Each structure stands twice: as C-alpha cells, then as structure tokens.
Amino acid sequence: MKISEAGAKKHHPMVFGLWIGFMGFAGIVALLFWLVLHFSVGIQYQKQVEKELDGAVQSVWEMYGQTDFDTNISFLAGTSSYFIQILSEEGGEPLLSVNSQGESARPQQENIADVKLFERLDASEGFCNYYVEDETHDSQWAVSAVVLANHNGNREVLVISKSMADVDALMDLLTSRYWMITGIVLVLASVISLLLANYFSKPFRHLNKNAVQMAEGNYKTRFVREGPSEARKLSETLELAQEEFNRTEQLRRDFMANISHDMKTPLTVIKMYAEMLEDFSGEIPEKRKEHARKIQEEADRLTEFINDSMELARLQSGTVQLEESVFAMRDVVGEAVSRACAGREDFEFDISCDRDSAVKGDRRLIERVIYNFVSNAIKYSGPQKRAKVNIRTIQNNVRVEVIDYGIGISKEELDLVWKRFYQVQPHDRKKTGMGIGLNIVSEILDMHYAPYGVESVPGKGTCFWFMMEVCNEKM
Ligand code: ADP
Numbered sequence: 001m002k003i004s005e006a007g008a009k010k011h012h013p014m015v016f017g018l019w020i021g022f023m024g025f026a027g028i029v030a031l032l033f034w035l036v037l038h039f040s041v042g043i044q045y046q047k048q049v050e051k052e053l054d055g056a057v058q059s060v061w062e063m064y065g066q067t068d069f070d071t072n073i074s075f076l077a078g079t080s081s082y083f084i085q086i087l088s089e090e091g092g093e094p095l096l097s098v099n100s101q102g103e104s105a106r107p108q109q110e111n112i113a114d115v116k117l118f119e120r121l122d123a124s125e126g127f128c129n130y131y132v133e134d135e136t137h138d139s140q141w142a143v144s145a146v147v148l149a150n151h152n153g154n155r156e157v158l159v160i161s162k163s164m165a166d167v168d169a170l171m172d173l174l175t176s177r178y179w180m181i182t183g184i185v186l187v188l189a190s191v192i193s194l195l196l197a198n199y200f201s202k203p204f205r206h207l208n209k210n211a212v213q214m215a216e217g218n219y220k221t222r223f224v225r226e227g228p229s230e231a232r233k234l235s236e237t238l239e240l241a242q243e244e245f246n247r248t249e250q251l252r253r254d255f256m257a258n259i260s261h262d263m264k265t266p267l268t269v270i271k272m273y274a275e276m277l278e279d280f281s282g283e284i285p286e287k288r289k290e291h292a293r294k295i296q297e298e299a300d301r302l303t304e305f306i307n308d309s310m311e312l313a314r315l316q317s318g319t320v321q322l323e324e325s326v327f328a329m330r331d332v333v334g335e336a337v338s339r340a341c342a343g344r345e346d347f348e349f350d351i352s353c354d355r356d357s358a359v360k361g362d363r364r365l366i367e368r369v370i371y372n373f374v375s376n377a378i379k380y381s382g383p384q385k386r387a388k389v390n391i392r393t394i395q396n397n398v399r400v401e402v403i404d405y406g407i408g409i410s411k412e413e414l415d416l417v418w419k420r421f422y423q424v425q426p427h428d429r430k431k432t433g434m435g436i437g438l439n440i441v442s443e444i445l446d447m448h449y450a451p452y453g454v455e456s457v458p459g460k461g462t463c464f465w466f467m468m469e470v471c472n473e474k475m
Pocket residue numbers: 372376377379380404406407408409417422423424425432433434435436437438439462
C-alpha cells in the first residue's frame with residue numbers, strides 16, 4: 001500500500017520552523033540592542049550635553065560683572081572642554097573668546113555664532129540651544145547662547161559650545177561592534193537551529209520510515225529509539241500499536257480458521273445425517289429420532305454462533321441503547337442459571353443470596369452476562385459436576401460471583417480471556433464456543449460502567465464476578 005499525499009496541506013519541515021524561530025529571536029534581540037544603543041547612549045548623551053551647557057550658561061550669567069569674571073571663564077572652559085565667546089550685536093571682534101584649554105583664542109568655527117544667532121535669540125526670548133555642523137570632525141557642535149546685557153539696543157551675548165566629536169567617535173565604534181556582534185549572533189543562530197533541527201527531526205524521520213514500512217505490510221519492522229524523550233515515547237507507543245495489531249491479526253487469522261471449522265463442521269454433520277435419514281434411518285424409528293436430534297443440535301450450534309457474532313457486532317457498533325429497568329438480581333440469576341442448566345440435570349448449581357437487592361440496568365443484557373458465566377462454569381468444570389453463584393450486597397453494591405471447581409485459567413491468560421476470539425484451550429467443538437462470549441460480557445459491563453474481573457487457580461477452579469450499584473428506585 002502506498003501512502004497517499006494527495007490533498008494533504010503542505011507543511012514546512014522542522015528545520016525551517018526552527019531556523020525561522022531562531023533567526024526571528026536573534027533579529028528581535030539585535031533590534032532591542034540597536035534601540036538601546038541609539039536611544040540610551042546616543043540621544044541620552046546629547047541631552048546630557050545640552051543640560052550641561054544650560055547649567056554652564058546659567059553660572060556664567062550669574063558671574064557676569066564680577067571682577068574675576070575672565071579668570072573664571074577660562075577656568076570653566078579649561079575644566080569642561082567648552083569654547084566660550086562673548087559677542088556684541090554691533091559686530092566686530094568677539095569681546096571674549098576662550099578655547100577648551102581655557103586660553104584666549106579665535107573662535108573654532110565662524111558659524112557657531114554668526115548672524116543667525118541673533119535671529120534665534122529674537123525667536124526664543126534671549127536664550128537658545130542649537131547644533132552646528134563640525135566640518136573638521138564630521139560631527140556637530142552643541143551650542144547654548146544667552147543675552148548677558150543690552151546696551152542701547154545692542155545685545156551682548158554669551159555663547160558656549162562643545163564638540164560632539166568624541167561622542168560621535170564612540171558611537172561609531174559601538175555601532176561597528178554592534179554590526180559585528182549581530183552578524184556573529186545570526187550565523188550562530190543559524191548553525192544552532194540547524195543542529196537542533198537535525199537532533200529533533202532525525203528520530204521522527206526514522207520513525208516515519210519505519211511506519212511507512214509497516215504500512216506497506218512489514219509488521220516486523222523495529223522502531224528506532226533515539227533522540228528526545230518524546231520521540232522515544234512515540235517509538236514505544238508505535239511498537240505497542242504494532243504488537244496489538246499483530247495480535248489482533250493473529251486472532252483474526254485464528255477466527256477465520258475457527259469460523260470455517262465451526263460453520264463447516266455442523267453443516268457437514270447436518271448433511272451427513274440428512275443423507276443417512278434419506279438413505280436408511282428414515283425407516284428405523286429410533287435411528288430416525290437420533291439423527292433428527294443430531295441435525296437439530298448442529299443447527300442450534302450454528303444459530304447460537306451467528307447470533308453471538310451479530311450481538312457482538314451490534315454492541316461494538318456503539319449504537320445500542322440500554323433498555324434500563326429496575327430488577328432484583330436474584331431473579332435474573334435464577335433465570336440465567338435455569339436456562340444454562342437446561343438439559344444438564346446432572347449438574348448441581350447452588351445460588352446463595354444474602355439480601356434481595358435491586359439494580360438498574362438492561363435486564364436482558366445482564367442476564368446474558370450471567371448466562372455466559374454460568375454456561376462457561378458448566379463447560380469448563382471438568383469432572384466436577386457442581387458450581388455456585390453468590391449474590392452479595394457489599395455497602396452500596398451488589399456483587400455477583402460465579403464460582404466453579406473446574407480446570408481454571410493460568411495467571412498469564414487471566415487478562416486475555418476478555419479478548420475477542422480468545423480461547424485458552426485448543427479448540428474443542430464439543431465443549432467450547434467461539435471465544436466471543438466473554439468479549440460480549442465485557443462490552444455489556446463496560447456499557448453499564450460495572451466493574452468486573454476473574455480470579456482463578458489452575459486445576460482448582462475459577463471465579464468470574466461483576467458488581468452493580470444497588471438501586472433504591474421502585475421495581
Ligand atoms: P468460549 O465460547 O470459547 O467459551 P468465552 O469468551 O466465553 O468463549 O471464553 C473464552 C475462553 O476463556 C474460553 O475458551 C476458556 O478457555 C476460558 N474460560 C472461560 N470461562 C472459563 C472457566 N469458568 N474456567 C476455565 N476457563 C474458562
């Protein structure tokens with residue numbers, strides 16, 4: 001058999017999913033780092049410089065007019081790496097110009113304090129912050145300016161500037177390191193995801209191969225045990241399924257062998273006796289009677305087998321509705337025992353009942369359960385010609401036990417007797433049915449949610465039991 005993939009939705013292999021997952025994760029981490037670098041380091045530092053310059057402007061403004069003003073300015077510029085100028089709106093040379101070493105010097109760049117400065121001050125009520133391109137360092141100047149005094153409409157302006165070149169160099173270095181690390185992380189994520197995908201998907205690939213072999217009819221294929229625990233567990237489960245399948249297959253084969261035997265034999269016997277009736281025994285009354293009885297027996301056996309098979313199929317179809325009623329367990333046991341013992345007057349069946357408890361369930365099906373236990377007790381009693389049924393009320397439950405003193409069942413086979421077509425003894429058509437009875441029983445009791453079981457000692461006897469809740473409703 002070929003596994004058809006027609007119409008199947010296309011799914012990506014595990015390696016693809018893991019690769020995408022890892023790359024996505026690495027991408028998100030890289031993005032977060034970039035945001036931290038840009039906002040936390042870059043923008044934060046810029047803000048800090050602006051704040052520093054504002055503070056410096058404020059303190060110079062307060063010092064203005066004091067005697068040691070020039071000395072203080074030089075000190076401030078030297079210690080904080082500021083360029084400080086004081087300009088007059090009239091134009092001409094700056095009134096004061098100090099470089100970042102605190103020495104008198106020419107302004108670093110003309111456009112730090114050009115005509116636009118006064119326009120900015122007009123627009124900002126005498127105090128402003130701005131940035132100017134630093135052409136020599138491919139960076140920026142952060143500038144703060146404030147009007148110190150106004151002499152007849154001519155303003156004297158303090159301009160403090162600081163180069164951002166150092167920060168920009170640091171940012172450039174961090175950015176280049178960032179790209180390097182991001183590249184390494186992405187390559188590592190790729191490699192790790194491929195290795196992991198291989199580790200996780202390998203056992204599933206092998207299991208799939210084994211499963212395909214099984215689907216193609218090789219029921220002896222071994223499922224590899226490797227990889228993570230889930231894959232090992234799946235392999236164990238598949239092996240269990242395989243074992244179960246093999247056993248069912250074996251049972252099916254046995255059933256086919258049995259069914260042909262069980263149907264063919266009665267038919268052959270019926271045909272044989274019918275021929276005998278026709279040829280000679282029709283004339284001899286005793287022989288005629290005996291042969292007619294044989295024909296009836298075999299026909300009954302066939303009918304019972306066909307009925308059982310149909311009942312089982314019906315129960316297993318899941319469509320059976322329980323016809324529930326309240327009834328006394330003792331009555332149903334009595335009926336089942338007398339039906340099973342009909343024609344077996346040599347067999348002694350005791351019934352003991354401690355209390356007349358009622359239960360609720362499908363009366364016909366529960367009788368079927370008891371009938372099965374009782375007729376098995378008769379069938380497998382061997383030379384012992386006695387058995388018994390105990391009906392006991394234990395707390396809120398009625399427990400029915402069918403006990404015989406016959407051949408018993410070995411420990412290994414106790415659980416198996418409930419399976420379909422299972423027969424402990426080699427087939428003996430005189431004695432046994434088809435191994436369907438207890439399977440029907442288990443289906444019925446499961447439908448009633450009734451616990452059941454079997455205890456047995458080989459050579460000593462067997463006890464089949466089940467329990468149902470006591471019902472206090474009126475019968
Ligand atoms: P069967 O129609 O073959 O009796 P069942 O399903 O009723 O089928 O029983 C399954 C098998 O369980 C029987 O073939 C028999 O080997 C074993 N078994 C059932 N009841 C008893 C019992 N009381 N004592 C010993 N063996 C039993």
